[in-house]
Amino acid sequence: MPHDVKTTCPYCGVGCGVIARVEDDGQVSIKGDPEHPANFGRLCSKGSALAETLDLEGRVLYPQIDGTRSDWDTALDRVASRFRQTIAEHGPDAVAFYVSGQLLTEDYYVANKLMKGFIGSANIDTNSRLCMASSVAGHRRAFGSDTVPGCYEDLECADLVVLVGSNMAWCHPVLYQRLAAAKASRPDMKVVVIDPRRTATSDIADLHLQLHPDGDVALFGGLLHHLHQTGVVDHAFVRDHTVGLEVLLAEEPGSSLAATSNATGLSVEELLRFYALFAVTEKVVTCYSQGVNQSTSGTDKVNAIINCHLLTGRIGRPGMGPLSLTGQPNAMGGREVGGLANMLAAHMAIENPVHRERVQRFWNAPRIAEKPGLKAVDMFEAVADGRIKALWIMATNPVVSMPDADRVRVAIAACPFVVVSDIQSDTDTARLAHVLLPSTGWGEKDGTVTNSERRISRQRGFLPPPSEARPDWWQLTEIGRRLGHEAAFDYDGPAKIFAEHALLSGFENDGERDFDIAAFSDIDRKGFDALAPFQWPCPARTEPRESRFFAAGGFYHPDRKARFVVSRQGGAARRSTDFPFTLNTGRIRDQWHTMTRTGKSARLSAHLAEPFAEIHPRDALDYDIRDADLVDLVSETGAHVIVRALLTDRQARGSIFVPMHWTGETAALGRIDALVPSRTDPVSGQPASKNVAIAARPYRAPVYGFVVSANRPERGTLPFAYWALARAEGGYRLELAGESPPEGWELWARAAFCLPAGADMVGYVDTVGGGTRLAFFDGQQLLAALFLSDRPVAVSRQWAISQLTAEHLDRSARSRVIAGRPAAGQIDKGAIVCSCFSVGINEIAASIRSGCGTVEAVGQAVNAGTNCGSCRAEIRRIIDAQRPIAAE
Incomplete structure (x- = not known):
């Protein structure tokens, strides 16, 4: 009989409950558990795709x-x-x-x-x-124990939520959904996002503070002194439950607004707006994640945040307190x-x-x-x-x-x-x-x-x-x-x-x-x-209950009082003439860690299928890097990576963001942590992955290629300076760049993708335009298609992938594969935006042209953004970009 099993998602620290339904034939389907108090039935794109990651391909099956x-x-x-x-x-x-x-x-x-x-x-x-040691150290210094004071419900009770170094929309999507729903139901609620990048999370922000990397201590140290100077102090809480405020104020003197502006990269007006908002709002939750922790001053950042909550007594009560968002499930x-x-x-x-x-x-x-x-x-x-x-x-x-x-x-x-x-x-x-x-x-x-x-x-x-x-x-x-x-x-x-x-x-x-x-x-x-x-806690002879810590003190130092901690100013620029950019590493929406599981899902790989670097367009212009070029990044470790350039003004000038998911299995040179030096926080021992000095230069290859294949290429058959491999519906997709294989493209393809000797090949070589296109068939099935050029290949990638599961009954169908585009009247989704429902940018654009002017209307038309919601910011940007076109 089919049966349901309640379990927990294995990805981020949100800890969502899921229900796995196992059919008689062993097939598994996944849905959110509506009774689990972490997610109440919601799931993100990764959680929704869990059933797609359960195959045995590549498993270790014996010692x-x-x-x-x-x-x-x-x-x-x-x-x-x-x-x-x-x-x-x-x-x-x-x-x-x-x-x-x-x-x-x-x-x-x-x-x-x-x-x-x-x-x-x-x-x-x-x-x-690598993800939360600085939070542990900060908790232990302040509280005497590694205690998270609050709970998720505080996000819905708060009147101000401050997100520091947290791209919640992509890294903790279900919490982001809870926060977005709370803000939609209470429009007076305010959200401040503090991040060097303008991430998807900024979509719901009332204020985005694009501070310098490692400027957090200066920002929150300035906030503490502003609160103290303007009298926003819970004197009874400080007197009865804390130690060290006088020492903190003496040893960490308040900087002028101009000095804080210089240390953070924020204008005086931005600082005053944030400080005033924090001061007048009692119910404040400050959430922080890897942008705080992964730093040589990560522990001090944590304590600078906690100091502000201790000063105001805003801790342990509904809608108040610091909240560390852990990266891993356990x-x-x-x-x-x-x-x-x-x-x-x-x-x-x-x-x-x-x-x-x-x-x-x-x-x-x-x-x-x-x-x-x-x-x-x-x-x-x-x-x-x-x-x-x-x-x-x-x-x-x-x-x-x-x-x-x-x-x-x-x-x-x-x-x-x-x-x-x-x-x-x-x-x-x-x-x-x-x-x-x-x-x-x-x-x-x-x-x-x-x-x-x-x-x-x-x-x-x-x-x-x-x-x-x-x-x-x-x-x-x-x-x-x-x-x-x-x-x-x-x-x-x-x-x-x-x-x-x-x-x-x-x-x-x-x-x-x-x-x-x-x-x-x-x-x-x-x-x-x-x-x-x-x-927890749930001591002996008690029943489980929802709980918060420290509203009435009761900290875990011997005197049961919290400590104000003097924090060092971070933010020293690591860039130099030889390494003029700051590298910031992190996650993307649909992948987890090194893609051991999520990389098995073709749906999750469709959104961002290769390693990339977000670069500001003006920086790219200065270094002759064009959109979709390959870019070679080098750090002082001596290592280098080659990734795809993604030009966007969401990235601050002088900074480059690269995700950390790609491995030696999935890319030639995509292991971004090879560029990160072994610098650590002196208190927590946590490595600093958010402020790394690097150089960037374009990588020009004699040949570029895009390949779809029913089979995974054999290890050792990708002799290219750049390649990136991802699962696709019906097989695999491969981006490549470098020298042509010495044996020629046909022989290379037959060997690399284990094509049968009798596989039919059709194709052409354009000696004038520098293009080569080859496709291999076994009867009606496409086995592999190669699209090659002397410049980054222009081909409808999602349509080409769809041909792996299509029937090719005649010569015209095979010719369309070589052309790399659908026939008139056929659907080309374009790049995938919504992974939950595999909705492409062309489908979203078409719905906008037909009159859908809001994210909600697009969702009603094509389902995009109606499940986990992580793509809603991207949909909104597409709407904004389409409006001038629609108005013509």
Whole structure:
């Protein structure tokens, strides 16, 4: 019988509930869970496409040792023996785990218990270090604990929402929908967006402040002094619940408006407008994300924001407070179990001897890590210089995502022993593994995750693990047993791990620690299976309830008072004559991390199918870069990338934005983090990915090409300086540029795309215009089509892709493929704008010409923008561009 399973989306930190419907034939469909309090049924484009990512293409299906198939016992014995030998010869700090916010809390818990309590080192860190470590450090400095005070409902209760370094429309789309709906229902609500780019989120902003990179400390330091000078201070809250305001005011003297203007790049008028708006509005929520965290002054930025909320007492009450928007689905769950190298489980501190003794006693562990371990950047430095000799990487791809990524690749390749647990076999990191272990993926995993508002939800499996794939917690448990700790790792499932995690959270707590879910410490498998989403804290003998922290103080420093923290001014320009641009990296709307999952969806790849650089048109003119040119970007690391130029005045002059999703599997030179130096925040250890000095120059190739193919090109058959590969409906799409293959285009295509010997070819070579077009058919089916030119190829790409699933019954149909455009009367969608419904720009433009003058009217006509809403800003820009045409 068809059945529904409630689970949680595996992408961003919003933590949306989804319902997976499994049919009798195994087909899966996805919809939002209307009862889940994070999303109330809403999903973004990525969440809506989850069912399209569940295939087994490229999956790791069995353990491998040195690239050869093995079995679990042999592989686990190899891992345990190499780790045991390394520890015996070089000590526990010679081994390390690098884990991920993609792990479930139960996986995270076992990994930390094994490393910190039984191996005896704190060398376990997570890719969450790259996204939210500065937020953790800022919370701990201000509050005495890593506590998120508020919840999502505050976005709907607030009268002013300030979004700092957060492209919420693309990176947390469901929260953006909730905010946009609240603003539509209460037009007096104000939204301020603070971002060097004019992103899609700016579409709902009443004020967009396009500040200099790293100008946040100056901006919020100026705000604090303005509030203090104008008397917008909650004196009772400051007196009763805080410490350090006088020191802050003395050591961080207020700058003049002119100086703040110079440090931020904002006009005095813009500063005064923002400061006045913040001052007169009591219900203020300040949301911040990677634009704040990913900085050498990220922790200070966080504290500069929190300082303003402490000064005004606007914290912990409905519609008030700072709100950190985490990047990954379980970054918060990892924080709860001590997933960072400088933390212990249950929000205890590794530098606190009382906490260390408590955790060791609870675990009955033979030892406990006595000092913080190596944070992510330092960890890979230690791999590079040989201090770490055995490394286990779980559910992440550091060869792509770490800063100075080329150096990280070299370090991992040289490490004596590398274990990788993953779902995909051919990632840039998995290819370097001595032992590759097959993990379960979303849809197969079973456990819990915690979202950005402290809400713990179940992630439930609804598909059987493929072949020999096993959960990460099981792999870790087996290694713990093989290292001689059978009793400590006697787990038969995630329910038992969760119960132990809950018990530790309440162990000798008595309100000393914020994280407490001891109410679930006796949960059994049946109760775990039925567990409904809930917010922590939930101490023993209490029922789950919605909660906020700190409205009446009760902070977690020993005196129970919050700290005002002196923040350093960031914003120093890194640009130079040799590197005149500032690189800003980030996400795009329809892809996630390194596209291991989302890259499998043709629908998600249709919007932005190749790596690109947003450049201001006047900057492009200065450097002879034309729209759709290829551009070569170089940084002081010595690395370079080649990406497509996208000219837009949404980008500030002197700055270039490039997404971080492309890998060695999907592009020739698209790994943008190779350009990012290993600079980190001195407090949090988080790398700075938003303010990198680079140079830009056009890349001119002798030949450019666009290819559609039913088959994926064979690895090693793309000898071009530039190529970018993406899934497409019916096959793949490929952009390329470089030298022509020496064997000629026909022979190259037949080999690269594994075309059968009998495949028919039609085409032509234009010796005058410099164009070549070839198409290969097997009966009525198009196998591959190549469109080549001595300049960027002009072809209707979406129409060409559609020919992979069309029938080509006669010569005229084949000729249209070669022409690269539809016949009269046929539909050409144009570039995809709305991924949810695969609506192209030509369809939207046609609806506008027919009289649809608003985003809502376009949505009624062609559905675009009516699901996740992330494309609404783009639709509005198309409407604005079409109005002069419609008026003629």
